[in-house]
Amino acid sequence: MHIVVLAKVVPDYEVPAADFELANNRAHERYKRMMGLYDENAIESGVQLKEKYSASLTILSYGGKDDIPVLRKAVAMGGEKLSLVVGDSDDPNVIAANLKMAIDKLEDVDLILAGQQSADMDRGVVHGMLAEMLEFAFIPQIAKIDREDGQWKVIQNTESGSRELKFGGNAVLSITSVPENVPRIPTVKSIFAAKKKPVNELAEIEGNTMPIDEVSVDIPQIESVCEFIPAEDDIAEAAKILLRKLREERYI
Amino acid sequence: MKTLIIEIIEPKRLGELVTVSREFCEKPDIVAVGAGQIPGSFAKAYQVEDTVASNLVSDLASLILKEGYEIVLLSASTLGSGIAAPLSIKLSAPVVSEVIGIKPELVVERPLYGGKAVATYKLKKMPAVLTIRRKYFESADLQGFTEPTLLGPGGKKVELIAETEEKAEGIPLEDAEVIVSGGRGVGSAENFSMLQNMADFFNGAVGASRGAVDEGWVPPTQQVGQTGKIVAPSVYFAVGISGASQHLAGIANAKCVVAINKDEDANIFKRARFGVVSDYKKIVPVLIETLKEEA
Numbered sequence A: 001m002h003i004v005v006l007a008k009v010v011p012d013y014e015v016p017a018a019d020f021e022l023a024n025n026r027a028h029e030r031y032k033r034m035m036g037l038y039d040e041n042a043i044e045s046g047v048q049l050k051e052k053y054s055a056s057l058t059i060l061s062y063g064g065k066d067d068i069p070v071l072r073k074a075v076a077m078g079g080e081k082l083s084l085v086v087g088d089s090d091d092p093n094v095i096a097a098n099l100k101m102a103i104d105k106l107e108d109v110d111l112i113l114a115g116q117q118s119a120d121m122d123r124g125v126v127h128g129m130l131a132e133m134l135e136f137a138f139i140p141q142i143a144k145i146d147r148e149d150g151q152w153k154v155i156q157n158t159e160s161g162s163r164e165l166k167f168g169g170n171a172v173l174s175i176t177s178v179p180e181n182v183p184r185i186p187t188v189k190s191i192f193a194a195k196k197k198p199v200n201e202l203a204e205i206e207g208n209t210m211p212i213d214e215v216s217v218d219i220p221q222i223e224s225v226c227e228f229i230p231a232e233d234d235i236a237e238a239a240k241i242l243l244r245k246l247r248e249e250r251y252i
Numbered sequence B: 001m002k003t004l005i006i007e008i009i010e011p012k013r014l015g016e017l018v019t020v021s022r023e024f025c026e027k028p029d030i031v032a033v034g035a036g037q038i039p040g041s042f043a044k045a046y047q048v049e050d051t052v053a054s055n056l057v058s059d060l061a062s063l064i065l066k067e068g069y070e071i072v073l074l075s076a077s078t079l080g081s082g083i084a085a086p087l088s089i090k091l092s093a094p095v096v097s098e099v100i101g102i103k104p105e106l107v108v109e110r111p112l113y114g115g116k117a118v119a120t121y122k123l124k125k126m127p128a129v130l131t132i133r134r135k136y137f138e139s140a141d142l143q144g145f146t147e148p149t150l151l152g153p154g155g156k157k158v159e160l161i162a163e164t165e166e167k168a169e170g171i172p173l174e175d176a177e178v179i180v181s182g183g184r185g186v187g188s189a190e191n192f193s194m195l196q197n198m199a200d201f202f203n204g205a206v207g208a209s210r211g212a213v214d215e216g217w218v219p220p221t222q223q224v225g226q227t228g229k230i231v232a233p234s235v236y237f238a239v240g241i242s243g244a245s246q247h248l249a250g251i252a253n254a255k256c257v258v259a260i261n262k263d264e265d266a267n268i269f270k271r272a273r274f275g276v277v278s279d280y281k282k283i284v285p286v287l288i289e290t291l292k293e294e295a
Helices: A037-053 A065-077 A092-106 A126-134 A188-196 A235-248 B011-021 B053-067 B078-091 B192-201 B210-214 B280-294
Strands: A002-006 A009-011 A033-035 A056-063 A081-086 A111-115 A137-148 A151-157 A161-167 A171-175 A199-203 A212-218 B003-008 B029-033 B045-048 B071-075 B095-099 B101-103 B107-112 B117-123 B128-132 B158-165 B178-182 B205-208 B235-239 B256-261 B274-277
Touching: A002 A037, A002 A092, A002 A126, A009 A065, A033 A037, A033 A065, A037 A056, A037 A065, A037 A111, A037 A137, A037 A171, A056 A065, A056 A092, A065 A081, A065 A188, A065 A199, A081 A092, A092 A126, A092 A199, A111 A126, A126 A137, A126 A171, A126 B078, A137 A161, A137 B053, A137 B078, A235 B256, A235 B274, A235 B280, B003 B011, B003 B053, B003 B078, B011 B071, B011 B128, B029 B053, B045 B053, B053 B078, B071 B078, B078 B095, B078 B128, B095 B107, B178 B192, B192 B205, B192 B235, B192 B280, B205 B210, B256 B280
Parallel strands: A002 A056, A002 A111, A056 A081, A081 A199, A111 A171, A137 A171, B003 B029, B003 B071, B029 B045, B071 B128, B095 B128, B178 B205, B178 B235, B235 B256, B256 B274
Antiparallel strands: A009 A033, A137 A151, A151 A161, A161 B158, A212 B117, B101 B107, B107 B117
């Protein structure tokens, strides 16, 4: 069994809005680079499958060479091989086409896991595109994966609960976050071991870009002015004032 | 423009897509997913019983090409995200997900960087596939019903074995006028009962941040934020929630945010209308007591 996890390195997604700035319509370069949060859930899910079913596990990314040290964290968590298609496009069609090229080279891939959406583009479309390009089924928002009687059995989270789904063929699954796939913290030993692993670098192929134009990217201003209600001395009074104000302004 | 809505039969979600469709056409067509009557008046309706997204993509692509649809609308939901991207490849169509704004001349807006930025795109080719973020458009009132033509059944790759509805006590999160939401700062699953107690006084609902869901204190169906529920209540109490942009993306349309947080520098106070710098364990019981006295 061969599982591939797609991972993307992004600018620090915890930078607060007040400190966030753009350069050329993208996050300023000064922010720390890190693995996308759902990508980490996907890696954790992949490592768990590797442990449970003795699968082999490849981490695949499309991006810059500078991000290799961050990608090694995925290897330290339990990935075996690391492949990087070197490129810098944000276009989902181009990214998906390049990931497909890399998957085709890996040949015997059974299951592809990806984060439910990247922590920079917030799109959640690349994995679905890749699935269709590979003619794999695409199933989003997966919380749990098991193998039973030669079939995959997965739990998908929906808006109102969850679904249990079963399929036999290949698939791309997008992984959501649940307590069971909170990413593990790699040991120091595995971090050092990961540093020595070779990286399989692949040259980018030219993919068709999506027929849309990016007109602009703006940072919306938050216009709320907070009225602080003093609560140090008299907490009962603070509670009364808050409720009175909510009523006066007809919120409740 | 010839517009097709693809959505499960849920009046609020359908209504939002009908509102969006009016930017493109007078009366859209629909593919209704799942069983039941189709509320609202559509030019043409199709119905498909299978609710597994990946089983539907092929048939939907054929229908869209045959009928010459130019705009395809889905909501940014588990179903919508399961269909949109594969469909776009089948159609060689552009796809823009999580759309929050639509302007003339096929210009659409969507968030980037966890809601810290908004990108504006112009669609250059038809058909185009859009998934619409919930609660950013008013839900149109749907009158009457439309008789459908049955679509499919297509090739079944993925089988639905069971569906579990998370039992929500009281009013659904998306419909609540008051939401009391807790984050990591709440500290435990037990402590959430205090928030529930407070929500009950307002006939409201309890929400949570991703942090509280990851801790296992609250089921994922109660998560509020860009990857959880998008809500638009009259009052949103954010209790022990730092206010990451990904969380704020879920409450952009809340009328009044009340932040209760120990940390006066927490980002949530930048979005709040009212702020109380306090341990929630002190103020929330007093708020409940005050409400009890008034009742």
